[in-house]
Amino acid sequence: MSPLALTAFTATSAIGRGLAATHDTLRAQRTGLAPCGFETVALDTCVGEVPGVDAQALPASLREFECRNNRLAWLALAQDGFAEAVQQSAARHGSHRIGIFLGTSTSGILETELAYRERDPASGALPQGFRYRGAHNTFSLGAFTRRALGLTGPAVVTSSACSSSAKAFASAQRAIEADVIDAALVGGVDSLCLTTLYGFHSLQLVSRTPCRPFDVARDGLSIGEAAAFALLERPAASLAADAVLLLGTGESSDAYHMSSPPPDGRGARAAMLLALASAALSAQDIDYINFHGTGTANNDAAEGRAVAGVLGSEIPGSSTKGATGHTLGAAGALEAVICALALKHALMPAGVNTTQVDPDLPVRYLRENRRGPLQRVMSNSFGFGGSNCSLIFGRAG
Numbered sequence: 001m002s003p004l005a006l007t008a009f010t011a012t013s014a015i016g017r018g019l020a021a022t023h024d025t026l027r028a029q030r031t032g033l034a035p036c037g038f039e040t041v042a043l044d045t046c047v048g049e050v051p052g053v054d055a056q057a058l059p060a061s062l063r064e065f066e067c068r069n070n071r072l073a074w075l076a077l078a079q080d081g082f083a084e085a086v087q088q089s090a091a092r093h094g095s096h097r098i099g100i101f102l103g104t105s106t107s108g109i110l111e112t113e114l115a116y117r118e119r120d121p122a123s124g125a126l127p128q129g130f131r132y133r134g135a136h137n138t139f140s141l142g143a144f145t146r147r148a149l150g151l152t153g154p155a156v157v158t159s160s161a162c163s164s165s166a167k168a169f170a171s172a173q174r175a176i177e178a179d180v181i182d183a184a185l186v187g188g189v190d191s192l193c194l195t196t197l198y199g200f201h202s203l204q205l206v207s208r209t210p211c212r213p214f215d216v217a218r219d220g221l222s223i224g225e226a227a228a229f230a231l232l233e234r235p236a237a238s239l240a241a242d243a244v245l246l247l248g249t250g251e252s253s254d255a256y257h258m259s260s261p262p263p264d265g266r267g268a269r270a271a272m273l274l275a276l277a278s279a280a281l282s283a284q285d286i287d288y289i290n291f292h293g294t295g296t297a298n299n300d301a302a303e304g305r306a307v308a309g310v311l312g313s314e315i316p317g318s319s320t321k322g323a324t325g326h327t328l329g330a331a332g333a334l335e336a337v338i339c340a341l342a343l344k345h346a347l348m349p350a351g352v353n354t355t356q357v358d359p360d361l362p363v364r365y366l367r368e369n370r371r372g373p374l375q376r377v378m379s380n381s382f383g384f385g386g387s388n389c390s391l392i393f394g395r396a397g
Contacts, residue, residue, distance in 0.1 A: 224321070
């Protein structure tokens, strides 16, 4: 594939609003996970909640999209000059030539959960003001972003569990390469809701303490929320040395099990190999790996085997979910932005909370930040149902 430039990007999560706050938290090796106090949830677990989301009202022109998920998206779109960068791109190419490719897992399902509390006791009807199309509908995020930024090009929202927003990058790359569009707004948004918190708890996958990816005592994941976006464009003739490029994408579907990966990690391995092939790179060209690293026993073990089989056991890597929590459909986009920050600041972020790396996992897991030249990094996102995606990013110079 031909490289694409990330000409603008931004992220909001439990570790900060915007790039500066996110980088500062990663550099300080702090976690954003805290005991759950979300809504009415009565679970002994920690979550990565973004403060102030409910206080962020949408403009009157966007009220039909009112829900926590779109409020979180609005926060992120308005920071780091991102919306302005998109408008400038639309001015160059035309609003119809800017595509939107986003990922989400549950969209605005919290609005439906709240509406069910107020349904008519006799008929069971939901309250009159409930807006499925603007809130709960999976495409709500795409329609909201399209309206908010005045774009008229194609818009797609992928919901493939935890690989959703990583796959958005791959879809956007294909659309640009096919000359359907000239640029793409890519990203993902997932917000806390009752369904994911109680759902993962019912699967016995939620840790009581902040998650510890790749730790010998890991016992589950921590749910987080995030909104992350990037603007993908064909590279200019002249790029700054620290410009970030999307170099390769790889997708696979192993369909091994509804919620567990194949123990040998074959689906993850296929995605990584395809990403390397699309970027025309070898394993030795990767300097850092952002592991999917959820902190569950099976997922980390399968990924460790897959990474060792493709990249070997010497390339340093970490999971940033110990800081952000697992942001589900937004994880791929959030970790893409973290990889972009790593490239710009020559920083390999540590996997916080992990105190003793599992010796049975054949990887070089970073428990402390490492500084040094970074040229190319890989980011893994693996979802339920065996939906896998690996992305490779690099510096222009």
